[in-house]
Amino acid sequence: MRKIMYAAAALALAAAGTAVAEDHHDHMEMMSKMVKDARIEVDVPGPMKAKMLANMRGHQEAVAEILAALGKGDGAAAAKIADARLGANSPGAAACRPDAKSGAQGDMPMMMASHMPDEMRALGMTMHMQATKFAEEAAKVKQGGDLRPALAELGQVVQACNACHAAYRLD
Secondary structure: OHHHHHHHHHHHHHHHHHHHHHHHHHHHHHHHHHOOOOOEEEOOOHHHHHHHHHHHHHHHHHHHHHHHHHHOOOHHHHHHHHHHHOOOOOHHHHHHOOOHHHOOOOHHHHHHHHHOOHHHHHHHHHHHHHHHHHHHHHHOOOOOOOOHHHHHHHHHHHHHHHHHHHHEEEO
16 A cells, blocks of 8 residues: 555656646746847848858857967967958958948958948957957967967957847847
């Protein structure tokens, strides 16, 4: 009789736990529907969206490589990565440049710029210009030298990325 009572109690607890978990899941789903993403939607055609997302992932990869170089104390390598892949004159900066809409940077940057709000492009250019400042600071770091000034500049690069991602999202 005791075994039956224990089994019944265990079954009741399991059922109650399942019900609580389902209620929690339903509650979380309802909350996610109630919380609206307040970022500005940027309507970009599919292939261009893929290109923009690939550019941004490339920026993330560059930051990771920069951090790895700084971790080794190699400011010169970090500077080279930043300048080539994130800096104001890097290919990824072309759509953010002030003259991008004119076609001066090429067809793809012009098309991308035509879909980006001016404020979004300005935030992007801020990131690229800050990356150039970082590259200049990182180039000064000698093996075993003080990384703090370079890291402070790199922090500004990431903050510029965060500001854009907080304000905009691709549709």
